[in-house]
Amino acid sequence: MNKYFVIGNPIEHSLSPLIHNYWFKKYKINSIYEKTKLETSGLRDFVEEMRINNSIKGVNVTVPFKSKIISFLDELSPISKETFSVNTIIKENKKLIGYNTDATAFQKTLEENNLWLNSSSLIIGAGGVTSSIIWGIRQLNLKDKIYIINRTKEKAEDLVSRLVPGLIGSGIEVLNWGEIPGVNLVINTTSLGLKQNDNLQLDFKKYQNKKECIFYDLIYNPKETNFLSNAKKRGNHIINGKMMFLIQAKQAFNLWTNIDPEIDAEILKIVNL
Ligand SMILES: NC(=O)c1ccc[n+]([C@@H]2O[C@H](COP(=O)([O-])OP(=O)(O)OC[C@H]3O[C@@H](n4cnc5c(N)ncnc54)[C@H](OP(=O)(O)O)[C@@H]3O)[C@@H](O)[C@H]2O)c1
Structure with a gap:
């Protein structure tokens, strides 16, 4: 066997x-x-x-x-x-x-949700999976900026410094933790959310009633993290990590x-x- x-x-x-x-x-x-x-x-x-x-x-x-x-x-x-x-x-x-089938799987799930295609994206987190998420975004959108915020900013800067030009595309900017730009795709790639009470403590007020904005959490268990349930309450489109x-x-x-x-x-x- x-x-x-x-x-x-x-x-x-x-x-x-x-x-x-x-x-x-x-x-x-x-x-x-x-x-x-x-x-x-x-x-x-x-x-x-x-x-x-x-x-x-x-x-x-x-x-x-x-x-x-x-x-x-x-x-x-x-x-x-x-x-x-x-x-x-x-x-x-x-x-x-x-x-790496994380990267191609993420791309596939994005292809089914084209709402964000003419927009920049925001990635929260800079851990092991984040480069796969950047890869997935860049297969579909080279022309818009990707923003990254991470609790430990230096880790995000280090990650970006290692990326090949093809993934940098039109630019990747590391912002301070808590700085939230207006984009149509926000992805949580942190592990915060695995426990039911976990909360990122980021202020997404500017996304109120924006149904064209996708909030995507790579976590699939729990099915709906606080990141996603708050987005749902605001009226945003939500996706969890199940299909990926x-x-x-x-x-x-x-x-x-x-x-x-x-x-x-x-x-x-x-x-x-
Ligand atoms: N759906 C799927 O198929 C799929 C595939 C792969 C991964 N995932 C999920 O994606 C998540 C990340 O995976 P990974 O491999 O990238 O993990 P990782 O390498 O351990 O990275 C963890 C990330 O979470 C951040 N973080 C941890 N605790 C935090 C807190 N209290 N506040 C703010 N940020 C915090 C870390 O920030 P620091 O740099 O500051 O420590 C880092 O950016 C996991 O939940 C994993 O299950 C899902």
Whole structure:
């Protein structure tokens, strides 16, 4: 039986095994998908085990290893290179190749919501996933500015300084925490919201009754963070991270098996999103 893993820390709450094991069963593939909690010091050994163990065919990578894993891999997809982020590893003739399906999944969800296309965007946060979000925006809009605010401003500045010109596009500006520009797309890429009482404490008053403005939270559990419920009360359009999460899994599954799995009613029920 072939094996697949998701590695991260923490990993207890990952829903990826439910999704991939459902698809393995549905498409009659003799494989199992498990979660493994690692310390940073165990990353190298895990990758070496993947390299020599013929039954391990693929791995997903989550917080906090999406960048750290890169130095252990043999090749990177162009998108992984541009975003310095890998969430999916495939094995090809003993070579380990890193891909980033967060970026392409985010792009896909944006394509379904064109409201913002002639506008600048605001990204809140500058963590591991933020470069994937910039990549997704830039596939669809090179001409408008992207603003970033992060609690630790230097981290946002550092992230921007590492971006290739193609992602900078017409410009990326780091603002002070609390400075809120008028844009049509506001994305929360911070982890603040995972707990029901979490609140970003940012003032979005100027967005009152702006139904053309999208507030997008990458968090999918809880389904509606305070960031989203406040936006809903203001009359903004809201999106949570559910479809991005399912699409990144679908694309990873496709890279491993060549099957394009369906996001069917059963899978929505299984993950209860
Ligand atoms: N839907 C999906 O498919 C999907 C995919 C990937 C990630 N995500 C979600 O995206 C979120 C971020 O992931 P990541 O990998 O980028 O995490 P990360 O690397 O740990 O970054 C965390 C970010 O949150 C900020 N932050 C943490 N606590 C904060 C607080 N109390 N106030 C203000 N900002 C705070 C950090 O700011 P500092 O720099 O100041 O510490 C940083 O910008 C997570 O919730 C993750 O679940 C969803």
